[in-house]
Amino acid sequence: MTSSFRSSSSSRYGFAFYSCRYGKNKLQQTLVCCYKSNLQSSALIGKTCSFLPSYSQSSFSSSTRKSQPQENDATARTLHMQVTSTEELKKAVGYKAVDDHIQSGMVVGLGTGSTAYYAVERLGQKIKNGQVVDIVAIPTSTKTEQQAKSWGIPLVTLDTHPALDVAIDGADEVDSQLNLVKGRGGALLREKMVEVEARKLVIIVDESKLVSGLGITGAMPVEVTPFCWKRTMRRLLDIEAFQGCQVSAKLRQENDQIYITDNHNYIVDLFFQKPIPDLMLAARQLIDIVGVVEHGLFLNMADICIVSGKDGIRVIEKK
Numbered sequence: 001m002t003s004s005f006r007s008s009s010s011s012r013y014g015f016a017f018y019s020c021r022y023g024k025n026k027l028q029q030t031l032v033c034c035y036k037s038n039l040q041s042s043a044l045i046g047k048t049c050s051f052l053p054s055y056s057q058s059s060f061s062s063s064t065r066k067s068q069p070q071e072n073d074a075t076a077r078t079l080h081m082q083v084t085s086t087e088e089l090k091k092a093v094g095y096k097a098v099d100d101h102i103q104s105g106m107v108v109g110l111g112t113g114s115t116a117y118y119a120v121e122r123l124g125q126k127i128k129n130g131q132v133v134d135i136v137a138i139p140t141s142t143k144t145e146q147q148a149k150s151w152g153i154p155l156v157t158l159d160t161h162p163a164l165d166v167a168i169d170g171a172d173e174v175d176s177q178l179n180l181v182k183g184r185g186g187a188l189l190r191e192k193m194v195e196v197e198a199r200k201l202v203i204i205v206d207e208s209k210l211v212s213g214l215g216i217t218g219a220m221p222v223e224v225t226p227f228c229w230k231r232t233m234r235r236l237l238d239i240e241a242f243q244g245c246q247v248s249a250k251l252r253q254e255n256d257q258i259y260i261t262d263n264h265n266y267i268v269d270l271f272f273q274k275p276i277p278d279l280m281l282a283a284r285q286l287i288d289i290v291g292v293v294e295h296g297l298f299l300n301m302a303d304i305c306i307v308s309g310k311d312g313i314r315v316i317e318k319k
């Protein structure tokens with residue numbers, strides 16, 4: 001299997017593709033970037049491109065390969081047919097993470113969520129095609145477990161395989177130090193248990209997840225015991241590290257029912273008006289509350305973040 005980046009442009013269109021070739025004839029291409037040079041092309045490309053309004057070839061990072069644009073309208077029109085959506089961007093980072101970081105013989109952590117879904121899919125395909133062998137994987141939720149089983153990915157647990165070569169997962173927020181908020185999909189406990197044991201944690205996101213400070217784009221989830229959860233929620237609101245952040249809390253619900261995690265716990269979602277200033281202190285004070293099972297701050301865990309966005313795909317490595 002080989003993978004590469006390719007760009008193509010004409011006076012009216014520009015495209016960049018993440019391409020994966022496997023087997024002799026199969027070429028899978030995922031559009032990761034497009035741009036428009038005028039209003040007419042904008043109309044032709046359609047609303048799926050509104051997510052990617054501009055593109056500068058020079059802004060690809062050095063971790064991506066690129067070729068010279070080709071002046072070929074016919075090619076551009078063909079590629080136009082492949083313009084797709086945010087889903088394609090998630091797919092591109094999911095596939096790239098697997099292609100770049102999973103090799104035969106590895107113990108792999110499988111994340112949870114709409115982006116991690118594509119990494120599981122890619123791994124499933126590669127195992128099925130025999131492109132990687134002797135893989136065992138540890139899923140981070142019952143949902144991922146079901147998906148992995150549907151692909152025939154051999155599953156094990158941390159009890160038998162306490163050390164992982166790599167884990168791949170999405171995230172809800174990523175700061176410049178690759179600290180994360182995770183768990184808006186409810187899988188934070190198993191994700192953290194699995195991912196702290198991984199030699200390498202690869203995070204896959206679109207650029208909307210990149211933030212300058214953690215805590216303000218949505219919920220920061222905390223998994224709590226159902227027993228006396230109201231008292232635990234009150235203690236969460238009193239955390240010293242949240243002073244000045246204007247914190248509020250809400251018990252998570254789904255379809256008018258209390259949301260229950262895979263571990264039969266509840267989730268209290270914390271919301272902040274200002275970013276959490278001292279993340280390490282916050283993490284310590286969160287876990288110190290009796291009744292808190294785990295929280296969604298994943299600090300100093302991610303090694304690599306693969307980001308898709310208007311400038312294509314870029315790879316951020318932890319310094």
Ligand SMILES: O=C[C@H](O)[C@H](O)[C@H](O)COP(=O)(O)O
Binds near residue numbers: 186
């Ligand atoms: O519990 C869910 C996980 O932490 C997900 O990795 C996170 O919510 C990101 O999910 P998505 O890729 O669907 O945005």
